[in-house]
Amino acid sequence: MVHYSPVDRTFAALADPTRRVVLERLGQGSATISELAEPFGMSLTGMKKHVRVLEEAQLVSTVKVGRTRVCHRGPRRLDDVREWVDVYRQMVNEQLDRFGDLLDRTKGEWQ
Amino acid sequence: MTVDEKSPHAVSFTKPSHLEFRVERTFDHPIERVWAAYTDPALIPQWWGQGTRVDRLDLRTGGGWRFVSNPGTDQESAVSGDFLEVSPPDRLVQTFGMEGPYGKPFTQTIELERVGDGTRLAITSRFDTTEERDGVVAYGAEKGAIGGWARLDAMLKRLATG
Numbered sequence: 342m343v344h345y346s347p348v349d350r351t352f353a354a355l356a357d358p359t360r361r362v363v364l365e366r367l368g369q370g371s372a373t374i375s376e377l378a379e380p381f382g383m384s385l386t387g388m389k390k391h392v393r394v395l396e397e398a399q400l401v402s403t404v405k406v407g408r409t410r411v412c413h414r415g416p417r418r419l420d421d422v423r424e425w426v427d428v429y430r431q432m433v434n435e436q437l438d439r440f441g442d443l444l445d446r447t448k449g450e451w452q
Numbered sequence: 453m454t455v456d457e458k459s460p461h462a463v464s465f466t467k468p469s470h471l472e473f474r475v476e477r478t479f480d481h482p483i484e485r486v487w488a489a490y491t492d493p494a495l496i497p498q499w500w501g502q503g504t505r506v507d508r509l510d511l512r513t514g515g516g517w518r519f520v521s522n523p524g525t526d527q528e529s530a531v532s533g534d535f536l537e538v539s540p541p542d543r544l545v546q547t548f549g550m551e552g553p554y555g556k557p558f559t560q561t562i563e564l565e566r567v568g569d570g571t572r573l574a575i576t577s578r579f580d581t582t583e584e585r586d587g588v589v590a591y592g593a594e595k596g597a598i599g600g601w602a603r604l605d606a607m608l609k610r611l612a613t614g
Contacts, residue, residue, distance in 0.1 A: 439499035
């Protein structure tokens, strides 16, 4: 059982290149689902799914205006970049620690 | 070069330019040994993590490599690339592509430098755009987090059955 913290949701949301482009697009101003879907040649249903993931991560908010849904940047900002870097650094750290341990462990076995 | 006395083996993570990030660490081993271990396909699975299997490692300029992580699971993924320059024991340039949703390869330069009796390892990753660089950091972090959970799960299972 995996519990998603806000930062996990941010990673999951940003792991998809389409969603990163959507976020960049919304940084320039609000857009409807169909305006977001159009450059990708994507169905409205497909884009709605992406927007929902971004919305759950609070990176995007949506408002229903008449029959269309308008999307704009949500309350959670990309200050998280620092948090991603921390997690990434931790991962690389663990990897290189294992590499260092291996070197220590096999010292004298071979050159 | 100065070494932080408190944590001489700390990993430093920097962004030398808007297109690059760099990871550096020092090891208390001679450069030849660090090079040999870093490029040995029999040893890579022991430190890469995520149950990685080395599918291919043709270590020569013009050669290539491919690693499969979490093989045989629903989280199986592969990374691969070409070797652009292989100059033992201090320089290795390769392309690095994540097969799947994040397809565009970037260039990694691995530099080894003698520091006293030890070796400084620097891995510089260079991207075509800043967005790609930050995207890979996010993607890598997500993969790492998943790997972390998988390891935790496996450990909890061992404790439960052991």
